Amino acid sequence: MAFAQHGPVEPRVPLAQARVLVAGLGVTGRAVAGALPPHVASVVTVAPSDDADVPLPADDAGRAALLADADLLVTSPGFKPSDPLLVAAGGAGVPVWSEVELAWRLRVDRAAGGGPAPWLAVTGTNGKTTTVEMLASILSAAGLRTRAVGNVGTPLIEAALDPDLDVLAVELSSFQLHFAHTVAVQAGAILNLAEDHLDWHGTMAAYGADKGRIYERAERACVYNAADGATEHEVREADVADGARAVGFTLGAPAPGMLGVVEDVLVDRAFHAPADAVDRLTYAAELGTLADLEHLAPGGSLPPHVVANALAAAALARAHGVPAAAVRDGLRAFTPGGHRIQQVAALDGVTYVNDSKATNAHSAAASLAGFPAGSVVWVAGGLAKGARFDELVEDRADRLRAAVVIGVDPGPFTAALGRHAPDVPVVVVDPGDTGTVMRRAVAAARSLAQPGDTVLLAPAGASQDQFRSYAQRGEAFAAAVEELVGGA
Structure with a gap:
């Protein structure tokens, strides 16, 4: 796999005279494209979306033609270093900056x-x-x-x-x-x-x-x-x-x-x-x-x-x-933002905590560490991003009363639980729409929890297999808990 190299850092002309190509039209790309015009000669946006100035080229010739008219490329996190456009920019001698570098310069x-x-x-x-x-x-x-x-x-x-x-x-x-x-x-x-x-x-x-x-x-x-x-x-x-x-x-x-x-x-x-x-x-x-x-x-x-x-x-x-x-x-x-060790409600002696921001094994381990042994019904699952969860489960198995696994691919989570916490009850929630998934997960967690326990959403995986973002996942969990409390 080819990766974009850290080649030239400076544009071929002073920044004020530069023709800038902005890759991506997410939050970062739109902010960059909106801020740049007073500071450069021209701005062209490229992205796989209809509102970009030009579509993302699909071949080497298209990328070469696009880069021939650019003195600088400002990229977004959605473009990996291995993206063909960034690799081509390095080969063409067009500097690649992140929004951070641009902000520093301006x-x-x-x-x-x-x-x-x-x-x-x-x-x-x-x-x-x-x-x-x-x-x-x-x-x-x-x-x-x-x-x-x-x-x-x-x-x-x-x-x-x-x-x-x-x-x-x-x-x-x-x-x-x-x-x-x-x-x-x-x-x-x-x-x-x-x-x-x-x-x-x-x-x-x-x-x-x-x-x-x-x-x-x-x-x-x-x-x-x-x-x-x-x-x-x-x-x-x-x-x-x-x-x-x-x-x-x-x-x-x-x-x-x-x-x-x-x-x-x-x-x-x-x-x-x-x-x-x-x-x-x-x-x-x-x-x-x-x-x-x-x-x-x-x-x-x-x-x-x-x-x-x-x-x-x-x-x-x-x-x-x-x-x-x-x-x-x-x-x-200090008041933390939402979805970070956020207590949602308590019912029948069980506390429900939303830590949907725990999107990888390291953050889930930190979250679980804050609770007493044997007191957590852990709601986990999501995109694994190639990660394994053996170390997480092995290190935190003592905290678990039970586990409820969500996500399109529960296998990496259930496999780690089976290897390192074989005595911990595990319920796998079938995929469904966002509301249905969380209602089922919360209902399963309630059935497994005992007074004094915590039902903890600390998924250890990214959310995009079933949700738009970790925030939507957390909101779905909170809504399901509030529905449960309201119906009690």
């Missing part, structure tokens, strides 16, 4: 002065959206004008052109980072690395390397997960700016240069020991307590990954110079 100076707003960026296999929203809450608590942007939903190109923002909290996916060439974040974090999206990247090494691009040219801090050696490896591999520091976060007591937890206190041993500290080497700033996160604990149990996300967000904010009190206030004020 960012405007802040109205308040001091140049463009710096970027504090987050990537990782799981937890990106929660962490970047926590970060935005902390920055707002510090009195800064900010937005959570990027892969979180708001296109980065829109925020980069807004002069009224002081700093951006940026979620970046591996897709976006792959074709980001000159971005230099003020501080960047990789939360974790686990097997995912190999259909897009080809190998785990390539996936990790694309995540690691968040550290390239970082100005102040590269934040890594001390419990995940792969994230620290990417820090070691990065070519950072002079003076940039590696800053770890841990759920245990932090070493110097890290953030962590001492008893129930979130502490910072990396940033800004005051000049009057008695011992600067042992000084630790108190950033808050676990009680400041208790509103994020479904059923009263605070998941470890929520604490890890909070520490990563705090590290990025501290790298920007945010005071400790603002970290505490921002975490207290």
Whole structure:
């Protein structure tokens, strides 16, 4: 399989004179096509849809003709590096940028002065959206004008052109980072690395390397997960700016240069020991307590990954110079978005929790870890994306009361359950329309649950086999639960 190479980075002419080809007309492509006209000579959209300027060429001759009239190609995550158009662009010497690279090039100076707003960026296999929203809450608590942007939903190109923002909290996916060439974040974090999206990247090494691009040219801090050696490896591999520091976060007591937890206190041993500290080497700033996160604990149990996300967000904010009190206030004020460890209802002593955002094995494992042994009726299933679930089930089998499997292809899930949790009852829900699937799944889960249990939707698979998105899947689950409660 051919992959688009990182060839030339600069267009053949200055950007203002460039003829730009925009590949894809999803959220990213439309935002790029809408923002570009004042900044370039011309814009042409290409996509397999009727509203594109030109249809996606089906052969080499068509691709060559299209690229002959382009000085730059801005691509969308829907186009893999192996897509023939991107491969042809590399061969023709046409630079390929992601929206992230374009936003970096076009960012405007802040109205308040001091140049463009710096970027504090987050990537990782799981937890990106929660962490970047926590970060935005902390920055707002510090009195800064900010937005959570990027892969979180708001296109980065829109925020980069807004002069009224002081700093951006940026979620970046591996897709976006792959074709980001000159971005230099003020501080960047990789939360974790686990097997995912190999259909897009080809190998785990390539996936990790694309995540690691968040550290390239970082100005102040590269934040890594001390419990995940792969994230620290990417820090070691990065070519950072002079003076940039590696800053770890841990759920245990932090070493110097890290953030962590001492008893129930979130502490910072990396940033800004005051000049009057008695011992600067042992000084630790108190950033808050676990009680400041208790509103994020479904059923009263605070998941470890929520604490890890909070520490990563705090590290990025501290790298920007945010005071400790603002970290505490921002975490207290933070409210997670939908479909992330979200309690829907309780009925007959059973709690129903929607974590539809858990779209891979790593995120489902983190979700299950937050509940007591033998207390979860797990609703799982969806597109496996080539992943296996043996490690997930083996590691979390002790949490399971039972499992309910949805999806067009339940085989990878039921096989792992059979191998590693043979005593756990499993119900497979036949495919149907979205409402029917979830009503059947919730009914089956109710029949298996006992008082004190949690019915947890943490699918470990993507949603597109039966739903438009993880959000629609979560909404269908919530609707089925509410229907159940209303009829009780």
